[in-house]
Amino acid sequence: CMHPNLHRLSSLLVYAVMSVMVLVLVTLLVLGGPSLIWNVRTSLLEVFALAVAATASWYFFMRLIHRLDYPAGMLTSMAVFVSALALFIVISLGTRHLLQYPQYGETYGPDEGPALPLGNVLEFFRRIGDFETIGDIAADPREVPPPVLREPQEISLELETREVLSEVAPGISFNYWTFNGQVPGPMLRIREGDVVNFTLRNHESSLHQHNIDLHAVTGPGGGGEATIVAPGEEKSFRFRALNPGLYIYHCAVPNMAVHMSHGMYGLILVEPEGGLPEVDREFYIVQGELFTTGTIGRRGLQVFDGRQMLDSNPNYIFFNGRTGALAENLTAEVGDRVRLYVGNGGVALSSSFHVVGEIFDTVYPEANIGGAQFHNVQTTAVLPGGATIVEFTVDYPGTYVLVDHALARADKGAWGLLHVTGDADTEIFDH
Numbered sequence: 001c002m003h004p005n006l007h008r009l010s011s012l013l014v015y016a017v018m019s020v021m022v023l024v025l026v027t028l029l030v031l032g033g034p035s036l037i038w039n040v041r042t043s044l045l046e047v048f049a050l051a052v053a054a055t056a057s058w059y060f061f062m063r064l065i066h067r068l069d070y071p072a073g074m075l076t077s078m079a080v081f082v083s084a085l086a087l088f089i090v091i092s093l094g095t096r097h098l099l100q101y102p103q104y105g106e107t108y109g110p111d112e113g114p115a116l117p118l119g120n121v122l123e124f125f126r127r128i129g130d131f132e133t134i135g136d137i138a139a140d141p142r143e144v145p146p147p148v149l150r151e152p153q154e155i156s157l158e159l160e161t162r163e164v165l166s167e168v169a170p171g172i173s174f175n176y177w178t179f180n181g182q183v184p185g186p187m188l189r190i191r192e193g194d195v196v197n198f199t200l201r202n203h204e205s206s207l208h209q210h211n212i213d214l215h216a217v218t219g220p221g222g223g224g225e226a227t228i229v230a231p232g233e234e235k236s237f238r239f240r241a242l243n244p245g246l247y248i249y250h251c252a253v254p255n256m257a258v259h260m261s262h263g264m265y266g267l268i269l270v271e272p273e274g275g276l277p278e279v280d281r282e283f284y285i286v287q288g289e290l291f292t293t294g295t296i297g298r299r300g301l302q303v304f305d306g307r308q309m310l311d312s313n314p315n316y317i318f319f320n321g322r323t324g325a326l327a328e329n330l331t332a333e334v335g336d337r338v339r340l341y342v343g344n345g346g347v348a349l350s351s352s353f354h355v356v357g358e359i360f361d362t363v364y365p366e367a368n369i370g371g372a373q374f375h376n377v378q379t380t381a382v383l384p385g386g387a388t389i390v391e392f393t394v395d396y397p398g399t400y401v402l403v404d405h406a407l408a409r410a411d412k413g414a415w416g417l418l419h420v421t422g423d424a425d426t427e428i429f430d431h
Contacts, residue, residue, distance in 0.1 A: 017055045021048055032128040040125075042300040123207055124175065128165075130205060132181070137166035137263070138325035139182045141416075144282040144341065145189035148271045152193030159185060161210040161229070161251070161264070162203040168290055168316055169323045169413070171299045176321070177208070177251070177262035183321030184286035184345060185249070185266030190216075192244045192272050200227040201234035210259065213252035215385070216268050218242050224252035244272035246367035246387045248343050257347040261291055261309055263321060265345030267387060272369050279391060280336040287353075287382065287404060287414060288321060289314035289346035296412060312348035317404065318413035326402060326416025332394050334422025343387040351382040352405040353390070355418065357398070364389035379405050394420045396429050 028037050028044075037044065124131075159179045168174045179185025190196060200212050209230045213222035217239045220226070226237035250256070251264035267286060291309040292302035296316065308315065319326050332338055344351050363374040367387035374380070382388050394400075402416035403409075 014055060017051055021051065028125075031126045036125060036128050038300075040301055042294065042298055127205075127207075131175070132162065132164045132205070134164045134166040134176075134181055136322075137164070137168075137176055137178070137181075137183050138321040139184050139186070139266075139284065139286075141283040141285055141320060141326060141329060144187055144284050145269075147275045147278075148189055148191040149275050150191065152191050152195075154195040154197065155190065156197045156199070157188060157190075158199045158201065159212065160201045160203055161206060163206045163208070163262075165301075167322065168302070168318070169297075172294075172297070173301050174290060174292065175262070175301075175303070177206075177210070177259060177264050179212075179249075179264060179266055183263035183265075183288060184284075184343070185264070187266065187284045187341065188249070188268040190241050190268070190270055192241055192270050194241045194270075195238065196241060197236060197238050198223060198227075199234055199236040200229055202229035202231050204232035206231040208259075209253055210251050210264065211253050212249055213256075214239075214249040214268055215247035216241060216243070216245070216249075216270050221252060222249075228253060241270045244270045244369040246270075246341055246343070246364070246369070246389055248345065248385050248387055250345065250385070257309060258304065258306065260345060260347050261289060261314075262304065263288065263345075265343070267341055267343045269341065270369075276339075276369070277391075278337075279339040281332050281338045283330055283338070283340050285319050285326065285340055285402070285416070286343040286345050287317065287319055287351045289348055290316040290318075292316070309347065314346070314348060314412065316413050317346070317349070317409045319402065319416050323413035328417070328419075330402075330416060330418040332418060332420050334394060334397055334420060334425075336420075337391065337393050338418075339389065339391045341387070341389055342382055344382040344384050346384050348384065349404075349406075349409075350384060351414075352379050353382050353388065354379040354403055354405040355390075355392070356401040356403065358392050358394070358400055360390040360392050362391040394418075395425065396420070397422045397424055 025037070028040070161177065161179060162181045163175060163177050164181055165173055166176055176183055202210050209228055211224045211227040211229065213224040215222055217223045219239055223237050223239065227235045229235050246267060246269050249266050249268050251259035253259055265286060265288065267284065291305045291313070292315045293305040294300070294302045294315075316323065342353055360377040360380065361375060363377045363380050365372065365374055365380070365388065366383070367389050380388050380390060397420050400418040400420065402418060404414040
């Protein structure tokens with residue numbers, strides 16, 4: 001009779017699941033200590049709850065069979081169900097990408113797909129305590145280099161790629177890959193005709209190789225082919241800045257969309273002879289996207305999700321690396337002429353950049369310098385991997401909201417505030 005065996009097996013199932021749960025906790029403690037458990041607490045609770053629910057279901061199911069006179073048919077049904085489920089999972093996931101995270105079907109780009117090698121994911125969790133935690137990942141929009149009014153000369157620039165932990169929103173952290181530990185990377189400002197000796201260094205704590213493609217560079221890969229650096233390495237190349245304009249730079253190691261979606265982008269301004277017209281305030285703003293396995297607002301450490309990226313559905317869209325990054329640090333006075341250097345480091349969405357309550361006096365479309373300019377513009381496009389420059393004079397005090405005017409994105413984090421102080425002119429606005 002199989003009844004006693006089923007009774008015993010149901011008890012063993014409970015003990016086995018409990019043992020596995022304890023083993024998982026011990027493994028996490030060994031790999032990363034209490035900090036790792038804290039970072040993955042939401043996912044851990046979710047998985048444990050699912051395991052307990054599934055175990056309870058199987059336990060009562062097996063006890064039910066134990067009480068029946070003819071359990072053989074039920075056992076056969078169970079075996080068929082489990083086998084069919086396993087076959088479905090294997091066919092759905094395929095076998096080629098089982099050693100990557102997240103698993104996904106075939107992709108058809110020129111590079112490897114957007115998953116991360118499973119070994120790198122495991123190494124990340126094993127070394128999570130070694131990664132630097134940045135208190136604020138957001139680049140300060142006020143940190144704009146001064147105008148370059150000199151003659152062309154030979155100069156040197158350096159950047160360092162670093163993989164760090166920081167919050168994308170309160171209580172929600174992410175493993176950012178960065179230039180100089182901030183998102184976006186530092187704004188670079190040079191002169192048309194400058195000869196630039198550029199050095200890229202990859203911090204030794206990084207798990208991945210990186211490089212840099214500067215859209216201002218004329219040459220193979222915009223410098224990308226010359227700067228592929230493994231952790232702890234550095235490489236240099238030399239270029240002449242031939243074209244004035246505002247350009248994106250970004251990591252271009254395959255899969256480059258993955259690297260950009262971790263925060264690896266910034267802007268470089270090549271000033272023309274004589275520079276740009278003088279203004280009172282300049283600010284540096286770059287829109288970005290984050291694709292995470294957890295839904296928006298889910299607490300704890302969130303891991304990159306390649307499937308979300310392939311679907312062009314970012315969980316978070318923001319200015320300068322995180323939600324709320326531009327809530328307090330954009331200020332001006334009535335009468336100030338303001339210039340915004342705006343880029344788009346996202347890999348999926350175009351931005352419809354707009355300042356609520358203002359009209360752009362001048363727009364440099366697609367950040368061209370020396371070409372046609374637009375005037376009296378309400379909203380301007382900022383394409384992925386592109387930029388724009390907008391100028392306007394603030395005529396009235398108040399708080400002005402910066403948005404991507406695809407306004408659903410504001411709920412994902414794409415907003416900022418410009419605080420203007422000074423005397424109100426009731427001839428312009430009165431209430």
